Amino acid sequence: MPDAGEDVFRVLADPTRRRILDLLAEHEVRTVSELAAEFPDLVASGISKHLMALRAAGLVRATREGRTQLYRIDGDGFARALGPWLAKYEAYWSRSLDTLRTLAESPKPD
Amino acid sequence: MPDAGEDVFRVLADPTRRRILDLLAEHEVRTVSELAAEFPDLVASGISKHLMALRAAGLVRATREGRTQLYRIDGDGFARALGPWLAKYEAYWSRSLDTLRTLAESPKPD
DNA sequence: AGTAAAGTTTACTGATTGGTAAGGCGTTGA
DNA sequence: TCAACGCCTTACCAATCAGTAAACTTTACT
Numbered sequence: 600m601p602d603a604g605e606d607v608f609r610v611l612a613d614p615t616r617r618r619i620l621d622l623l624a625e626h627e628v629r630t631v632s633e634l635a636a637e638f639p640d641l642v643a644s645g646i647s648k649h650l651m652a653l654r655a656a657g658l659v660r661a662t663r664e665g666r667t668q669l670y671r672i673d674g675d676g677f678a679r680a681l682g683p684w685l686a687k688y689e690a691y692w693s694r695s696l697d698t699l700r701t702l703a704e705s706p707k708p709d
Numbered sequence: 710m711p712d713a714g715e716d717v718f719r720v721l722a723d724p725t726r727r728r729i730l731d732l733l734a735e736h737e738v739r740t741v742s743e744l745a746a747e748f749p750d751l752v753a754s755g756i757s758k759h760l761m762a763l764r765a766a767g768l769v770r771a772t773r774e775g776r777t778q779l780y781r782i783d784g785d786g787f788a789r790a791l792g793p794w795l796a797k798y799e800a801y802w803s804r805s806l807d808t809l810r811t812l813a814e815s816p817k818p819d
Numbered sequence: 820a821g822t823a824a825a826g827t828t829t830a831c832t833g834a835t836t837g838g839t840a841a842g843g844c845g846t847t848g849a
Numbered sequence: 850t851c852a853a854c855g856c857c858t859t860a861c862c863a864a865t866c867a868g869t870a871a872a873c874t875t876t877a878c879t
Binding site for chain 1: 731800
């Protein structure tokens with residue numbers, strides 16, 4: 600049974616894609632070049648493919664601005680893609696989410 | 710070190726593993742045979758490998774009961790593995806989590 | 820026009836990995 | 850002790866996938 604769009608978890612499985620999401624969460628809006636600059640070991644087309652995957656999963660959306668694409672996190676798509684699954688397992692992670700948010704700095708981030 | 714998890718998202722990327730989690734969320738405790746019975750197209754050792762992956766990610770834990778292994782969801786491990794990431798993106802999915810829980814099963818037009 | 824910049828698409832390749840089959844290990848019961 | 854059971858491990862194969870390079874598209878600049 601297909602959930603919303605692509606397989607979100609498969610898309611999230613890649614560290615580079617998660618890092619892209621991190622950058623978008625930090626900066627709200629980034630161009631492809633700006634994102635690509637954060638990955639010196641990767642070639643631009645690779646980033647593009649990752650962005651396509653994130654877009655297909657509904658996690659980000661892009662708007663043209665001249666010849667640049669402005670990427671940002673798609674809040675609605677994010678919730679649509681992850682919400683049902685998160686709701687199903689809410690009992691398992693919500694009970695310690697508060698605790699985790701407080702000590703979110705001490706363990707090494709993802 | 711008792712690592713706080715393999716790459717959780719990579720583990721969650723597989724539909725079979727997510728289905729196993731679903732079954733454990735439903736039944737609380739299941740043996741390997743019971744789980745394997747839900748996957749007629751898969752061979753038992755395949756299920757075992759999936760369970761190992763879920764265990765390495767900290768999402769499930771197993772206890773021996775005679776010669777059978779009783780698997781269940783590891784609530785703490787679940788929260789440890791997903792909590793930080795969820796906290797980081799809470800703003801994006803929490804705002805519509807309530808709405809989504811109500812229409813969690815409604816079809817999604819493309 | 821001509822050219823460069825910003826991204827995307829395509830074709831290809833090496834590394835992961837999900838799957839199977841076979842064998843191993845510990846446990847139960849005859 | 851021996852055999853069957855329940856599960857895990859290993860070795861291997863086919864499919865997937867992340868990465869690259871090169872060609873292509875669209876917009877901007879001169």
